[in-house]
Amino acid sequence: MDRFIIRGGKRLEGEIDIAGAKNSGLKLMVAGLLCPDRLVLSNVPQIADIRTMCDLLRRLGITVEECGLRTLSIGGEITSVEAPYDIVSKMRASILVLGPLLARRREARVSLPGGCAIGTRPVDMHLKGLEVLGAKIELEGGYINASAPDGLKGGRIILPFASVGATENLLMAATLADGRTEIVNAAREPEITDLVNCLNAMGAQITGAGSGTLVIEGVKALHGAEYAVMPDRIECGTYACAAGITGGDLLLVGGRADDLGAVIRTLEETGVEVTEDARGLRVRRTGILRGVDIVTEPYPGFPTDMQAQFMAMLSVAEGASTITETIFENRFMHVPELNRMGAQIKPQGRSAIIRGVERLSGAPVMATDLRASFSLILAGLAAEGETQLGDIHHLDRGYEGVDRKLAACGADIERVTL
Numbered sequence: 309m310d311r312f313i314i315r316g317g318k319r320l321e322g323e324i325d326i327a328g329a330k331n332s333g334l335k336l337m338v339a340g341l342l343c344p345d346r347l348v349l350s351n352v353p354q355i356a357d358i359r360t361m362c363d364l365l366r367r368l369g370i371t372v373e374e375c376g377l378r379t380l381s382i383g384g385e386i387t388s389v390e391a392p393y394d395i396v397s398k399m400r401a402s403i404l405v406l407g408p409l410l411a412r413r414r415e416a417r418v419s420l421p422g423g424c425a426i427g428t429r430p431v432d433m434h435l436k437g438l439e440v441l442g443a444k445i446e447l448e449g450g451y452i453n454a455s456a457p458d459g460l461k462g463g464r465i466i467l468p469f470a471s472v473g474a475t476e477n478l479l480m481a482a483t484l485a486d487g488r489t490e491i492v493n494a495a496r497e498p499e500i501t502d503l504v505n506c507l508n509a510m511g512a513q514i515t516g517a518g519s520g521t522l523v524i525e526g527v528k529a530l531h532g533a534e535y536a537v538m539p540d541r542i543e544c545g546t547y548a549c550a551a552g553i554t555g556g557d558l559l560l561v562g563g564r565a566d567d568l569g570a571v572i573r574t575l576e577e578t579g580v581e582v583t584e585d586a587r588g589l590r591v592r593r594t595g596i597l598r599g600v601d602i603v604t605e606p607y608p609g610f611p612t613d614m615q616a617q618f619m620a621m622l623s624v625a626e627g628a629s630t631i632t633e634t635i636f637e638n639r640f641m642h643v644p645e646l647n648r649m650g651a652q653i654k655p656q657g658r659s660a661i662i663r664g665v666e667r668l669s670g671a672p673v674m675a676t677d678l679r680a681s682f683s684l685i686l687a688g689l690a691a692e693g694e695t696q697l698g699d700i701h702h703l704d705r706g707y708e709g710v711d712r713k714l715a716a717c718g719a720d721i722e723r724v725t726l
């Protein structure tokens with residue numbers, strides 16, 4: 309029952325180390341299912357979702373060992389093909405074991421993940437794609453029962469939407485399928501490229517990462533490898549907003565401009581300056597924040613995972629802004645909480661109109677999902693007075709050492725256990 313207490317009004321200045329990416333590290337761990345040899349992953353973030361993935365892999369019989377700071381060694385034989393409800397319901401990314409289990413063991417039983425605070429999030433594209441590769445899928449009792457008694461066969465999959473998770477599931481399944489698979493309208497997020505690079509280091513034959521069409525020549529077996537998880541572009545963008553909203557100056561060590569796509573341009577439009585050097589991204593604001601219009605899109609467009617953080621920042625920008633959320637149907641849960649802190653945000657269907665106010669005021673607020681949680685921290689950093697943020701288990705899913713990183717740059721933030 310921890311909460312954060314933030315006393316706002318401090319300008320942030322200093323350096324923040326960007327951790328390895330949650331949304332890549334989780335998938336790279338799952339790739340460890342594709343061969344019994346050791347996959348050694350470094351730069352793995354120390355966050356709750358990674359611990360949940362360790363639990364899931366161990367339930368499948370896999371050995372996961374810590375072998376040094378932020379380094380995991382994953383290997384061994386799969387002894388169970390069931391991803392149970394208690395873990396899948398905790399973390400949707402668990403669905404990613406479906407493709408690798410089918411590829412290695414020709415059968416899998418994975419709990420349906422269901423929706424979450426940000427949307428209904430069906431997995432139909434994952435399942436239809438696996439059917440193209442020859443899997444038989446049945447839904448029963450809240451579980452996906454999948455089998456491919458003769459093994460998976462290569463095929464041509466056209467995704468109706470460039471789903472990140474479906475691309476990753478199908479990509480991993482296809483590495484061991486018989487023949488060639490083409491995934492058309494594949495997601496182009498940097499985390500997909502990271503997964504492709506890791507799979508290729510394990511002996512897979514995949515081309516086209518980042519292009520929208522992935523071509524996978526199935527191989528008989530993969531082998532062990534060592535691979536470093538890419539830096540977390542969403543954590544990096546989040547701390548860039550912390551510099552923006554506090555009028556600060558931060559060096560985000562390890563941050564990479566290319567991975568951030570439209571976020572860099574949008575930061576600059578709001579009046580936040582971004583420069584890249586060999587150590588990372590320097591982000592600072594010296595003038596006023598200006599309102600902008602944002603539409604969330606698949607990469608390289610503006611990421612939905614940065615929407616809430618920008619909304620907090622734009623709530624104190626000069627003029628009006630609009631944010632249109634096109635990826636998830638219910639990702640404005642932070643709006644009422646920001647409004648309780650004095651923001652003037654009006655949701656209208658898939659858009660929200662934000663009228664910049666001069667200042668926010670601290671208040672008790674509740675986190676509703678991972679990125680929404682951080683938007684409330686950002687608002688608290690800029691607000692007058694004290695903000696108490698509850699339900700921070702959402703935040704712990706994906707951000708490592710938030711209070712430590714922010715306090716080192718001058719924020720007045722503490723974590724208290726009630």
Ligand SMILES: CC(=O)N[C@H]1[C@@H](OP(=O)(O)OP(=O)(O)OC[C@H]2O[C@@H](n3ccc(=O)[nH]c3=O)[C@H](O)[C@@H]2O)O[C@H](CO)[C@@H](O)[C@@H]1O
Pocket residue numbers: 331332334401427428429430431432433434435469470471472473474611612613635636637
């Ligand atoms: C662990 C992880 O990496 N999570 C990220 C991943 O989630 P995730 O992989 O779940 O996101 P997707 O790209 O699959 O989802 C995008 C949209 O497609 C819909 N959809 C998806 C699959 C499907 O079979 N049917 C369907 O309708 C979803 O409901 C959603 O509306 O990409 C999202 C979009 O960048 C990010 O916000 C998440 O942080």
Ligand SMILES: C=C(OP(=O)(O)O)C(=O)O
Pocket residue numbers: 331400401424613678679706
């Ligand atoms: C939505 C997110 O994660 P997940 O897909 O794991 O819910 C996120 O990282 O913002």
